[in-house]
């Protein structure tokens with residue numbers, strides 16, 4: 001009897017601590033850019049997009065971890081959100097403001113994202129707004145240096 005209760009208690013505690021550990025990260029669309037431009041998350045964390053009036057969010061092809069699901073929110077979809085489990089970098093854009101450089105990144109997991117090299121290679125195959133994706137990638141790498149993940 002006692003052991004049953006202990007097992008139940010341990011299970012409940014584990015569930016509670018798991019829920020407490022998973023974080024929600026808010027990304028805001030601000031005029032022509034994302035705030036923050038780079039979001040750092042852990043596997044199992046959720047992402048939520050706010051202030052989306054006049055904006056959408058869509059992943060950039062070839063700029064996600066291998067096997068990760070793409071996302072695309074309709075224009076103006078407030079509170080669009082999801083959970084990310086696969087470690088790596090996810091680059092995304094806002095279609096209406098792509099030409100103004102409205103590109104962001106979500107990094108899941110620690111250290112240098114395993115798909116950073118793949119992203120750099122796939123820059124060549126970006127058809128629309130390549131210079132803006134290149135600019136975002138540059139800023140992203142600067143941020144990786146600033147946060148101590150990447151050596152210069």
Ligand SMILES: [Cu+2]
Nearest residue numbers: 055094097102
């Ligand atoms: Cu936008």
